[in-house]
Amino acid sequence: MIERLAASRCPVCGLVAAPPARWCPRHPVEMARASVAGAGEVISFTTLHSPPAGFRSPLHIALVELAGGARFICHGAETLGLRIGSRVAIEAVGDVYYFSHLGAMDRVRLFWSRAGHAGERMNAIARSLAKRAWKGRSRGEG
Ligand SMILES: [Zn+2]
Numbered sequence: 001m002i003e004r005l006a007a008s009r010c011p012v013c014g015l016v017a018a019p020p021a022r023w024c025p026r027h028p029v030e031m032a033r034a035s036v037a038g039a040g041e042v043i044s045f046t047t048l049h050s051p052p053a054g055f056r057s058p059l060h061i062a063l064v065e066l067a068g069g070a071r072f073i074c075h076g077a078e079t080l081g082l083r084i085g086s087r088v089a090i091e092a093v094g095d096v097y098y099f100s101h102l103g104a105m106d107r108v109r110l111f112w113s114r115a116g117h118a119g120e121r122m123n124a125i126a127r128s129l130a131k132r133a134w135k136g137r138s139r140g141e142g
Helices: 105-115 119-134
Strands: 004-009 032-037 039-048 059-066 071-076 087-093 096-101
Touching (some): 059 087
């Protein structure tokens, strides 16, 4: 089962942003609410062996691209068997995204409910990783 994730779409250039943004990052046009299927392809992934306090080690993180082109930094229970190009399911828990091999979402749900609430710090990590992951990909934008 694949979830729908909240997103926004630019009515002018068609850019899909997720999580949803009010303004298109390309020009001052207000974006419309949209949703995207919570499944995509792994672009890159990494494992933090010394994650910040409060997180279990190792901490697995993947950069996942959806069919519409939106990219998510996701956290997951494992990267075992994960490859660049792997298809994974994405689930949003608050502002934090979790990836899982398709079909294993229930297991991940269990894992993260046990891991407890660490969303705020998780977001901070996701943002810093996103910056690193996208460095060199963007051509001086943003
Ligand atoms: Zn636009």
